[in-house]
Amino acid sequence: MAKKKNTEEPAAQKPAGGLFTYAPAPESPAAAGDIAASYGHFIGGEFVDSSGSEALKTVNPATEQVLAEFARGTEEDVDRAVAAARKAFADWSALPGSERAKYLFRIARIIQERSRELAVLESIDNGKPIRETRDVDLPLVAAHFFYYAGWADKLDHAGFGPNPKPLGVAGQVIPWNFPLLMLAWKIAPALATGNTVVLKPAETTPLTALRFAEICRQAGLPKGVVNIVTGDGRTGAALTAHPDVNKVAFTGSTPVGRAIAKQVAGTRKKLSLELGGKAANIVFDDAPIDQAVEGIVNGIFFNQGHVCCAGSRLLVQESVQDELLAALKHRMGTLRVGDPLDKNTDIGAINSAEQLARITALAEAGEAEGAERWSPACELPGAGFWFRPTVFTGVSQAHRIAQEEIFGPVLSVLTFRTPAEAVEKANNTPYGLSAGIWTEKGSRILWMANRLRAGVVWANTFNKFDPTSPFGGYKESGYGREGGRHGLEAYLDV
C-alpha cells in the first residue's frame, strides 16, 4: 500500500492584534503518523479491499487537500463484516468478563500512549482544533474504555439481574463531529457486555476509526470482534438493514434516525438513537455572569458548534440581557479562529463544504426573518471551510434559527421574564437532548431540571462529559442512553 507523508501548509492564523500577539504554535502534522493513500475495510482482524471499486475521498477541511481515499462499503462488504462479527461472537461472549476487561484496559492504555498521534490525526481529518482533541476528545476516549472495562466483570451487579446476556452483533453508525469519541461510546459498552461490532464511521472522517483498527490489532483483540466498514449513507443503510445484526446504534441526524427506526421496526433488532438537538442555555439574572459567558461560549462554539447537545438557543432573563450580551460579545472578540493544528486556536474549520453551505443558508434565513446578526471581526484563512462565530439577537420562537438545528457556531438569543416562561420556551422544540441552567439559587436549579424535557440538564456548566454519566435524548433527539450503568442496557438482552 502506497504511503504518503502529510506535508500541507497550516492555514493562516488569525492575527490577535494588539501588543501581545501570539506567534504561531503549530503542532506537527507529521505526528499524525503515516496516512495511507488509500484504505480498505477492517474485517475479521485484517485490512481488506472492498468488493466494489468505488472509492471516496476524505479531505482536510482546513486546507481542502485530499488526505486519503477509502472504500465505499458495498452490501457484500457489510455482509462479510457481519459474518466475521457473528463468527467471533461465540468465543468473545463466552470469555469471562475479567478477560474481556483485559482487552479493553489494554485498548484504553494504547489510546493514551498514542494520544498525540490520534489527536493530530483527528484534527487533520475533522477540522477541530488540536487543543480540543488533545484536552477533551482523547482523554474522554480513553476514559470511556477504562470505564467500561471496569464493568465487564461486574455485569451481575449492574441491576439487570444475574448473568445478563449480550445481544450478538451490533451494527453501529457514527457521525463526523466526534469521530473517535463516538466510536468509543459505541464500541466500549458493546465489547464490555460481550457483543461484537461492525462500525461504520462517517464519510468525511474515517481516518481515526481506521487507526483504531490498528490499535485493536496491537491489543491482540480476537479477530472479528471489531470490524470497521467505511462508506457513505448507503453503506450505513446496508449495515442497519442487515438481517443478522441484533442491535443497531446510531448517532446522527434526526431524518436519518427516523429512517432507521422505520427500517428496524417489526424486526427483533434492539435500537438506540442519539439524534439532533436545539438545546436551551438558560441564564437567570442571579447567574455568575462571567462563568455563564464562558458556558455560553463553550456551549455553542466548542467544536465549531458541531455538537448535537450544543447550547444553540440562549434564553436570557430580560433584566440582564444587555449586560450579558455585552460581556458575551467582548468574549467572542477574543476567540481565535484558524489553523486547527495551532495550539492557540479556539475554533477550527467547519467539517465539510456541505455543512458550511447548510450553516450559511440557515444564518441567511435568520437575517431574512429579521433577527440581528453579529460576529467579531476576524480574518478567515483563504482555503478551507470556515464560519465566523455568530450570534443572532432579537430572535423569536417563530424564526427558523430558533427551531432548526444549525450544527454550527451560530447562537440564537431569546429572552424570558419568569422561570415558567423559560421552561415553556426551552421545551418548545421537537428536540430534547440537553439544557443548561445558570443561577446561584440551588432550589431553582432543581425546580427547572424537573420541568425541562431534556436528557441532560447541566447546572452552571455546559458540554461537560463523563463516561460515568448517561447521555441521551427525549422526543426527536432519540432514545436509549449511552454512558454510565444505563449505557450497558443498550447492549444487553434485558
Next chain:
Amino acid sequence: MSTLAANAQGVAGSGLADVAASEASLRRFLHGLPGVDQVGLEARAATLGTRSIKTTAKAYAIDLAISMIDLTTLEGADTVGKVRALCAKGRNPDPTDPGTPRVAAICVYPDMVATAKEALRGTDIQVASVATAFPAGRVALPVKLADTADAVAAGADEIDMVIDRGAFLSGRYLDVFNEIVAVKEACRRPDGSAAHLKVIFETGELQTYDNVRRVSWLAMLAGADFIKTSTGKVAVNATPPVTLLMLEAVRDFRAATGVQVGVKPAGGIRTTKDAMKYLVMVNETLGDDWLTPHWFRFGASSLLNDLLMQRQKLTTGRYSGPDYVTVD
C-alpha cells in the same frame, strides 16, 4: 485635575458614590455583585494556562514580565547591603545584556525606603514600601497611618497596604473601606501629589471567590490605585483563578466608573511559564490597556532570574544555568 480628583469624580458620576454611605448600603452593594462559580472560574483560568507562547510572542512576554516586576525583599534579616544589592539587580538585571529591561519597582519594608531611594537615584524605577503593619496588619489605625506616612516621607513612590482581613471576614466592610480611605489620605505628600496605593487582600485568608470579588470592589470604591492578591507570607498566595477574578473586577469597575485600576498578583510566581500564564490572562481579559507596568505588576523575587535564563536561551539558543544569572 489630579488623578485622585478625577477618580473620585468617576465613581461619583457612576452613581456609586453613596454606596459607602452606611454599613448597610455597602453590604447591600457588595452582596449584590454577581456570584462566582468556582468550577467555572478555575476551568477558565486553566484553559488560558494552555496557551502556547512561542518565539516572538515569548520574547515580548519575557521582556514585558521583567519590566512589570516589583522586585521584592521583605525579610526580618534585610540589611542596607541586601537592599542595595537588590536595587543594583533591578537597575541592571542581566549584566551580559544591557538591552534587558529594568524592573518596575523595588519593594521593601518602610525602614529601607531611604536606602532603596538612594540606590535607585537617576532611574525611573519606583520604590514600593509595604506599610500598615505588614503582613498581619493587626495594629491600631493610628499606627498604620504613621507607618504609611513614614514610608511616604522617606520617599516611597508606592505604598502596599494590607487590609484588615478580620474586619472583612466579620462583615465590617465599612471599617475596611474607611481604613483604605484613611491610608490613601496618608499617602499624600506635602506638595499635593500622592504615593500610589496598592491594596493587599491576602486572598489566601479570605478564601472564597465571592469574597475576592467583593473585596476588589470595596477597595476600588475606596480609592485603591492597584489591587494586590497577597503578602507572600501565608500558605496560599497568588493563584491564576484569583488573579483572573481580580482582572474581571477591574474590567467591570472601569466599565462602570471610567476609572482604571491596576492588578498585582504576588507570591508564588516563580517561573517564566507561570508569568506567561498571567500575561495571557491580562491579554485576553483586559487587553492592551493593562499590558504595561503602569497597570500590571508581579510581586516576586525569584521570578526575575528564571525570566533572565529564558531570555538568554532565546537570545543565544542555549540554556545556561543558575550560575549565569546573578544571585542577589
